[in-house]
Amino acid sequence: MTSAPAESDSLLAPDELARYADAIVRSCLYLEEGDALFVQGTLGHRELAVALAEAGYRAGARLVDVHYSDPRLQAARVRQARDEFLGPVSAWAERRLRTQLQASSAVVTIFGESDPGVLDGLPPERVAEDSLRPLGKVRWFVRAVEAGRWRWAGVAWPTAFWAGQVYPELGSLEAQRHLARDLLHFCRLGPGDPPDASGWREHAAAVARRAETLTGLELERLELRGDGTSLSFRLSPETLWLGGQGPNADGRLVAPNFPTEEVFTSPDARGTEGTFRCSRPLAFRGRTIEGLGGEFRRGRLVRLEAASADDRDFLAAFLDADRRGRWLGEVALVDSTSRIGRAGRTYLNTLIDENAVAHIAFGSGFGQTRVPSPGMRGARGVNQGTMHLDVMIGTEELEATGFTADGARVPLIAGGLWQI
Template sequence: MKTFEQYLDQYAELAVKVGLNVQKDQTVVIMTPIACADFVRKITKKAYEAGAKDVVIDWDDDEVKALRLKHAPESTLREYPMWRANGLEEMAKGGAAFLQIYAPNSDLLKGVDPERIAISGKAAATAREGFLKYLRSNQVNWLMVSYPTAEWSAKVFPNLSEEERIQKLWEQIFKLTRVDTENPVAAWNAHIQNLTAKQEMLNGKRYKQLHLQAPGTDLYIELVPKHVWVAAGSTTDSGIFFLPNMPTEEVFTMPLRGGTNGTVRSTLPLSYQGSLIDGFSLTFENGKVVKATAEVGQEVLNKMLDMDEGARYLGEVALVPYDSPISQSGIIYYNTLFDENASCHVALGNSYPFNIEGGTAMSPEELAENGYNKSLIHVDFMIGSAEMDIDGITADGTREPLFRKGNWV
């Protein structure tokens, strides 16, 4: 049996060589909390071994971030260091690869005024818009993975000691990213093939609408006419195939900006910018959220929806079977990277240009004409369950069952 260090080594190698797919002489940028420093060093070594010419670390610290939001003058929260935003954009323009280590602390900003959080979040999103465009249009290869910090593991396994909960979370990460298989690369190749088969089936159907039904959910989502379903991996303009998320279980596409109607209810908590939103329901009319209620985090939800005009429209719909490995673990991870791959989900905010035929080559005006939604945010939230039924509806009104009781028909 392999040791923990061997599994960790495989995880780092899988992230660099399969997920990010680092190329020779490519710069790698790692965006990470300081709590993940040991793992960052391991990934850095793997990146250089894969041929990277340089590895740049963009450190962050949750506690410092929280202190700023609690105590800094409000005028300061309206600013974002442009040298940082411009630096990321410049490296993206130069063809760098970007790896983000995501280890959320959903209780970090409990008690902080949601207005201050919203001001700071909007300033950061506005400043980083140019950089994020490179990621959202797949002009660069990028990847998000997770690392079990003390704070995140405490949320997932609150009744265990710190050592036990971190160990248990590592076990889940290794399992759900297929690191614990005999041949992780072969396991990922087989998984990519399975998801690609679903992608090709859906692209062949050319559905006009999806109808989602479950307790609290009765939602019609019209798709853009030239929509493209995407699964698992993407390819950059320069031909680099990469996996943006590890783990991944979804097949997703673009809703028409004004084409969503009905009500949808969340089925898992949403960790958003250090705050928790749970038990929430959204009602859409002609694509726009016109009513939003939450059992937890109502004010945070309101601020998120008021980020800009596009924040009240959908930018993504994703199909994930209830019998996915993440769902079957029976664990709520309070981490969108994991929870979104346990459940069908939709995203409020910005669409992905690659979900339209020829979208990455379109101008902003052309994208808008094709039903694309523009926003500073892209926030996935989970709506799937064992009771979710989904029909695909063709242009002539024919209904075809896609999901029954949470799984593919």
């Protein structure tokens, strides 16, 4: 039996919150004695940020450093700053990033929209420039992330705004608590799960095993067919599939998504053909973008659609701010046994929704999806962009089929279920 929240505005009981934070620190980042823990979020995430600090020090962290950002400050800069001053990267911010790349550092980013609409009405080209220009200034960091050198986990926390989107029929605090219970269930920390994080660790290991199975098939092409979607992806030789958990470039075990259900890879960015229709709205930069769809030819997105022309243009500005933004960096598979998908709700949060159904991502890919080979140079088809944007295309009817070099057809997902 779970105790009631100790304070009237607490979203979880103290033992639930501690278990959630401990699982992030010990079973996603696998923090060790003497490591440094960096926490990134907004003021709306303070309850979890403090709990993560407690969990970090319990695990033996030498430092827990919390950094709160404020989207209203970005809005002020986009409104008022001269063009050449958009997208600043301070010297201290660069030092912070370099410290985060150390083998003894671990990073948590907390997701959950808390201040929507602050960018509404601002020129989309300036918003995109301010958001993406910093990545161009620290390309050394982007490349290090793609190579798996950043020990990072993305997690979620129910803000009042976000919970109200997911549960509009409930009062604000009740909606937040309901969403918090959903997160525990998705992370295998709910009432029906083991009292420790063993359910989560077993699940993450099972997802990793499925990724290994996909790698072993040595597919050269992948097809996705479903409602409004007919896509073909070329897969480079020596492609690896990833998911669940695995060692980073420093050999430290990490489970980067909490929760997770997906297995994913980076296709050859030049080899995507066909059309797609998003099955869920995209929550992006304070907007909810409906009706997304489009067409790829020779790898490039040549047509983009959305229910609102303003939303379409806003998204197109972001894609075009990165010269590789119209090519794909990821394709990910999820079947209908996903706890998130079975919840039957759209959560309007990429971390959650991308683990409910299959998805694709524009922009940067993952260097870790290629077998390391000293004799092989270049990206081997991995998108070298700076941005990364996931959009959900999966449905219960989606079928995924792989093809080997000798033409063998391998059903991967059919009837909503894994076939391997």
